Amino acid sequence: MIRTPRLYALVEELRAAAPRPLTVAALAARFEVSTRTVQRDLQALMEAGVPVRAVTGRGGGWAIDPAMTLPPIRFTAEEASALVAALAAADASAPYAGAVRTASQKIAASMTGPASTAAQQLATRIVALPARTAESVRTAVERALTEGTVLLLSYVDASGQESERAVEPAGLLTADGKWYLIAWCRTRRAGRGFRLDRVTAATPTREKAPPHELSALLHGSAAAGAQQPGALASLTPTPRHPRRPPAPRP
Structure with missing residues (x-):
């Protein structure tokens, strides 16, 4: 074997x-x-x-x-190839890239037969340019999102202006191959998107951040129409609607 x-x-x-x-x-x-x-x-x-x-x-x-551990999984060759492409897109600049590597090892160990062959063959035909986001920045963002804490950023905007920000993270946005931290900016007193490859330093704190709705912070911005990727729909719990009490009898 x-x-x-x-x-x-x-x-x-x-x-x-x-x-x-x-x-x-x-x-x-x-x-x-x-x-x-x-x-x-x-x-x-x-x-x-x-x-x-x-x-x-x-x-x-x-x-x-x-x-x-994962239960037994049977992938088709097409599903295995799709997973390889998705894992390749999560390069070292993407949030949770470290966890992606260990998850990919577990998935690879579960593949057999044609699925394993298809995954291995496609993996040899995918390359990527080096990441621009520092690992320390990515790790700090992951921690702030997971723990729900305030994050201190050193950020360089599109014009090259650097500023220090204290932000309350709400979630992540991916667009055109870039990753953005969507957060409430205490400096601007408004929702802002911070491109991760423009964050020069990030320091997590122990201060709990108030919760913010991601859609509310995106409202009125160029990303207002952003939607959850279809591949993640099955991971989102279906909201439960409270049962209405029976109508009183006349």
Whole structure:
């Protein structure tokens, strides 16, 4: 068995046995490889962020948390190619680019057969120019969005004018290959979009930021018509409408 399908099968073998651990010897016998190969595979899974762990003591071995892993996924060759293209678009300048790399490793480990072949072939035919957004800026923006805190920015506008801003993040906008932080700017006392590759420095704070509706901050701007990408629609929870009480009887 070649390595990528074996990594996927190894995860599923541990999942099927969870929470009971399996020994390296048992896994080696199951996949007809050496114990050293199994150890290398387990190390590769750990480095990719898969929640496998060694269990010590009597009856020990290796186990996985089934609640923290993907269920079996069957991609078509077209779906696998689409994922490769989408992952390539999330280059190092995009928010959460670090997490994208580990997620792509998990997805790759789940692909087998024609899907894996299509993904590998397309991946060799995609290149990208180096990113312009500093990793420290991207990390600070991610943290502020995740924790809902005020962010301090050093920003250079289109005319080359640099300014210091304290902003309350609301969300992200992507347009024409650029990423923008949409936030309430305390300096301008209005909603503003900050292009990430023009942010020269970003410092997260511990101050909680008031919540802001993304659409409200975009209202009246050139991006007022921005819509959620269709590919993300399935990830958005359907709003629940409160049930109306029954009408009183006359």
